[in-house]
Amino acid sequence: MQRFAFLMHSELETKLPVYMCGAGYWTSQETIIRPKGYPLPQWLFCTDGEGELKLGGEICSVKPGMGIFLKADEPHEYRAIREPWEIYWLNFSGEQAERMSLLAGLTRSGVYRITNYDLILHHMKAALTFALSEKPLAGMECSKLLYSLLIDITKCITVHQPSIEQNYMRLTPVFNYMEQHYASKISLEELAELLGVSTQHLCLLFRKIVHCRPIEYLNRLRINKSKELMLKEWDARVGEIARRVGFDTPSYFSTLFRNAEGMSPETFRRLNGMR
Structure with missing residues (x-):
């Protein structure tokens, strides 16, 4: 099963520093091969099964509680290796999209381990719900959720080092x-x-x-x-x-x-x- 929605934006929404463009969910993610990458930054979050990301000649395992960040236009492939590989995803844009990604700790394309599974999953589900609602100003609500997601990712990602949240706990x-x-x-x-x-x-x-x-x-x-x-x-x-x-x-x-x-x-x- 798959569910997804691509948002239509008003001129006001596209003037936001960062805004969500689409969101989706796969109960069993299909193989994706993009030799030229994707035109927008993407964040994917694994909730079941296991997959792998091929990026820059390296292959990384992606298990529940792990996220994938992909910069715009960067060649990549990902596929399931233990099905069903359940994935939530969203993509975004905006003049400050790259800067917000960096502030969130997403400094490069790759796999990131999340220390607070429930928090990130909550944001992903809420974003998809709003995107599918087709309500007026759904785009604004999704963009607000995107901002919250990026802020919370800051606190709970690890890339071979303690997360910010773990450091503060120390x-x-x-x-x-x-x-x-x-x-x-x-x-x-x-x-x-x-x-x-x-x-x-x-x-x-x-x-x-x-x-x-x-x-x-x-x-x-x-x-x-x-x-x-x-x-x-x-x-x-x-x-x-x-x-x-x-x-x-x-x-x-x-x-x-x-x-x-x-x-x-x-x-x-x-x-x-x-x-």
Whole structure:
């Protein structure tokens, strides 16, 4: 059995940074041979059976919980080797399609292992349901789902390395400690001790996973906590707020706040209706 739909788009939809063009489902995927590739990027997700992808002279197995990403116009073949090979697929376009693919971690055509099967399957089923509905603005809904899919793929793909979600889990003890003790002085040494690593290795992990240094992350957390306090306690002085979220001096707090928010704490309060 196969089910598929190709979406008709309004001029508005084709102006979206990325939009879905079609979606489908095969209970038993047939052999596909494309010597010149396909004109649009594609994402396929295996839910049963086993197949293989032939790409650039290499052959990769594709089992349940694995996805295939294919860049536009890249020659490829795929076929079942243990039937029924059940596949959901979708393709997409847009001016930012390539950039969004890269941000999702889909840096090359190939096979990707998914760490959250149910999440990705939910997106694929929902996309197909909307595509088949023929409802007004179905294209917009599908494109919204596509954006969510790409964001969630970011969190749960692995390519011979831990997924982003797994990396964040590794830093969970540090994140939790910061959340509980942000109002106190926190040193790199005590954060590193939580993971049993050196301070240098902790900084390396943060740069790799969070793209900033541990103290930068801590200060971001403190700034967010300060915004919550300023909106809840409008009569509290800025200096008091700074102290309660872990900053030694109001001037340093104000400098970091301005750098992070593009405005002073006082302006933030005023723009949010505080006196």
